[in-house]
Amino acid sequence: MKRIESKSNALVKHWKKLVTVRKEREKTKEFLVEGHHLVEEALKVPGMVKHIMMGDHATLDHKWQTEDIQLLEISPEVVQELADTEHTQGIFAHCQQPAYKLALSAWSRVLLIDAVQDPGNVGTMIRTADAAGVDAVILGKGSADAFNPKTLRSAQGSTFHLPVVKADLEDWIANLADEGFVLIGTALEGAKNYKDVAPSDKMAFILGNEGAGVQANLLEQVDARVKIPIYGQAESLNVAIASAIVLYHFGEKA
Numbered sequence: 001m002k003r004i005e006s007k008s009n010a011l012v013k014h015w016k017k018l019v020t021v022r023k024e025r026e027k028t029k030e031f032l033v034e035g036h037h038l039v040e041e042a043l044k045v046p047g048m049v050k051h052i053m054m055g056d057h058a059t060l061d062h063k064w065q066t067e068d069i070q071l072l073e074i075s076p077e078v079v080q081e082l083a084d085t086e087h088t089q090g091i092f093a094h095c096q097q098p099a100y101k102l103a104l105s106a107w108s109r110v111l112l113i114d115a116v117q118d119p120g121n122v123g124t125m126i127r128t129a130d131a132a133g134v135d136a137v138i139l140g141k142g143s144a145d146a147f148n149p150k151t152l153r154s155a156q157g158s159t160f161h162l163p164v165v166k167a168d169l170e171d172w173i174a175n176l177a178d179e180g181f182v183l184i185g186t187a188l189e190g191a192k193n194y195k196d197v198a199p200s201d202k203m204a205f206i207l208g209n210e211g212a213g214v215q216a217n218l219l220e221q222v223d224a225r226v227k228i229p230i231y232g233q234a235e236s237l238n239v240a241i242a243s244a245i246v247l248y249h250f251g252e253k254a
Contacts, residue, residue, distance in 0.1 A: 041157030055090030107135035115142030123154025130158035
C-alpha cells in the first residue's frame with residue numbers, strides 16, 4: 001500500500017482544498033469525508049469513492065467492498081492536515097459528487113431550503129428529510145454547501161441517500177407547481193397553524209434563513225403559509241427543528 005508522508009504532497013494539498021474551499025468542491029465536483037461511518041456510507045454508492053486514506057491506527061472494516069478503490073496510508077502529519085474534527089478517527093475518503101436522476105413525476109415530498117447558512121442546520125435538515133421519506137432536497141442560493149465537512153457530519157450519510165441539488169428555487173417552484181405539488185412555506189405573517197392545512201398527495205415545503213425566514217418573493221408563490229405555534233417564551237424555533245415538525249406532520253400522503 002502506498003504511503004504519503006508529507007502534507008506538501010500534491011494530493012494532500014488537493015484534499016485539503018476540498019475540506020476548506022467551497023469553490024474547489026464546486027469546480028471539481030469532489031469532496032472529502034472523515035470518519036468510519038461516513039466512509040462506510042459513501043462506499044455504498046457505486047463509483048463515489050476514489051481513494052481511502054488511513055492513518056497509522058485506522059483500520060478497514062472487513063465488510064467494506066474496496067477492491068476497485070485505491071487505499072493509501074498517511075502519516076500523522078497528513079492526518080492532522082486533513083482532519084476537520086477535534087478527535088479524528090484518522091480515516092478519510094476522497095469522493096466524487098453524485099449525479100442525480102431527477103424524476104419529479106414520481107415524487108411526492110420535496111424540501112426546499114432557502115438561504116439557510118449554518119452547515120449544521122442544513123445537514124440536520126437533509127438527515128431529517130431522509131428519515132421522513134422526502135424524495136429530494138433543493139438548496140437555494142445562500143444556503144450552506146451540502147458537501148461542507150460540517151454539513152456532511154450533521155447529515156450522517158443521508159446526503160448519499162436522496163438527491164440534494166443546488167438550484168434556483170424560483171425555477172423549482174414553477175416546475176413543482178406544473179407537476180401538481182401543493183407548495184407550503186413557513187412564515188410568521190399571514191400564516192395558518194400547520195395543523196390546519198390538509199395533507200395532499202404531492203407537497204413541497206420551503207423553509208428559510210435562520211434570521212430572515214423565507215424570502216418574500218418565494219412566499220408570494222406558495223399555496224399556503226404555515227407557522228408552528230410557540231407556547232413558551234422562546235422567540236422562535238431552530239429552522240432544522242421546524243423542518244422536522246413540518247416534514248413529519250405531512251409525511252404520510254392524504
